Amino acid sequence: RTTPTAYRRVLLKLSGEAFGGGKVGVAPDVVRGIAEQIATAVNSGVEVAIVVGGGNFFRGKQLQEQGMDRTRADYMGMLGTVMNCLALQDFLEEAGIDTRVQTAITMGQVAEAYIPRRAIRHLEKGRVVIFGAGAGMPFFSTDTVSAQRALEIKCDIVLMSKHGVDGVYNSDPRRNPDATKLDQVTYEQALQQDLKVVDAAAFSLCRENGLPMLVFGMDGERNITRALLGEPLGTLVTS
Ligand code: UDP
Numbered sequence: 294r295t296t297p298t299a300y301r302r303v304l305l306k307l308s309g310e311a312f313g314g315g316k317v318g319v320a321p322d323v324v325r326g327i328a329e330q331i332a333t334a335v336n337s338g339v340e341v342a343i344v345v346g347g348g349n350f351f352r353g354k355q356l357q358e359q360g361m362d363r364t365r366a367d368y369m370g371m372l373g374t375v376m377n378c379l380a381l382q383d384f385l386e387e388a389g390i391d392t393r394v395q396t397a398i399t400m401g402q403v404a405e406a407y408i409p410r411r412a413i414r415h416l417e418k419g420r421v422v423i424f425g426a427g428a429g430m431p432f433f434s435t436d437t438v439s440a441q442r443a444l445e446i447k448c449d450i451v452l453m454s455k456h457g458v459d460g461v462y463n464s465d466p467r468r469n470p471d472a473t474k475l476d477q478v479t480y481e482q483a484l485q486q487d488l489k490v491v492d493a494a495a496f497s498l499c500r501e502n503g504l505p506m507l508v509f510g511m512d513g514e515r516n517i518t519r520a521l522l523g524e525p526l527g528t529l530v531t532s
Contacts, residue, residue: 300523302340302416304443304451305331306436311456311511312377313349319380327517328384331421334521335390340416341521343423344442345381346435347373353431367431371398374435378425379403391420397429397438409445416446436495443504450505452520453491459510460528461490477529496530506530 307327314320335341350373356366378394385392393415394404404425405411412422428438436453443451458466459474461483466472480500484493490508499506509520509527519526 300339300449300521302342302446302448303521304439304446304448305341305343305517305521306439306451306453307343307345307377307381307511308348308454308456309346309350309374309377309435310348311454312345312380317349319349319377321380321384324377324380325384325387327511328381328388328390330515330517331385331521332388332390333518335419335421337522339521340419341421342412342416342442342446342448343381343421344427344435344439345374345377345423345425347371347377347427349373350376364431367433368398371426371429374427375400375404375425378423381423385421385423391418392423393420394423394425396426397424398426412446422446434492434494436492437498440495440498440504440506444498444502448504450507451495451499453495453506453508454511454517454520455490455508456511458490459512459526461488461508461530463488465489475528477531480530480532483530491530499530500532503532505532 312319314323347370351370353367353370357363382392382394395407396404397407399406415422424442427435439451461475461478462472464472480496483496507527
C-alpha cells in the first residue's frame with residue numbers, strides 16, 4: 294500500500310470518549326499521555342492541527358433520545374469539546390509545545406475565534422492549533438468538521454483516531470467475529486458498504502476533494518506519534 298510519509302501538515306481528530314478514560318469528564322493521565330505523543334511528533338517538524346470530540350461529556354443524539362431538544366443538546370455537545378481542548382492545551386504546554394485553541398463558537402476569554410488564515414500562521418510558527426466547538430452548528434459531528442478543517446487549512450491528510458477499533462473492517466467487528474481489517478479502502482467502497490467507523494459526511498467531503506484519510510486505533514502506546522509521522526498503521530482511505 295502507498296502510505297504517504299513525512300507529512301508537512303496534518304489534521305488529527307481525537308475522540309472525546311478517549312479523554313474520559315471510560316468515564317464522564319477528563320482523565321488527566323490519559324490526556325497527558327496523548328499530549329506527550331503529539332509533542333514527540335511536533336518536535337520532529339510536522340505541523341499539527343487537532344479537532345477534539347466531546348463524547349466523554351455529551352452527545353446531542355443521546356440527549357435527544359432522553360427527551361431533550363436536539364439543537365440545544367448539540368450545543369451542549371459542542372461546549373463539551375471545548376473543555377477537552379483546554380485540557381489538551383494544558384498538557385501540550387506542560388510538554389513544552391506552544392498551542393492555540395480556536396473555537397467555532399466565540400468565547401473570547403478562553404480561546405481565539407476560528408480564523409483559518411490565523412490558524413495557518415500559528416502552524417507555520419510551529420504551534421499546535423486545537424479546534425473546539427465543532428463546526429458551531431447542530432447536526433454536525435466532529436468527524437465531519439475534521440475533514441472540513443483539514444481542507445480549509447490545507448492539510449496533507451486527516452488522521453482519524455478511534456477508540457476501541459484499529460481501522461476500517463469489512464463489517465462491524467463488534468458484531469461479526471469474522472470481520473477482517475482492511476489496509477486500504479476507497480471512499481466509494483466505504484460509503485457503498487456503509488462502513489460506519491467514520492461519518493458518511495466526512496467520507497464524502499474527503500472523496501469529493503481528494504483528501505486522504507487514515508483511520509487508526511489510538512490505544513496503542515505510540516500509535517498517535519506513529520500516525521503523525523506517517524508510519525504505516527490502521528487503514529488508509531483514498532479516492
Ligand atoms: N456537535 C455538533 N456540531 C458539531 C460538532 C459536534 O452539534 O459540529 C455536538 C454533537 O451533539 C456531538 C457532540 O457535539 O454528539 C460531541 O461531538 P462528537 O460526538 O463528534 O464527539 P466524539 O464522538 O468524537 O467524542
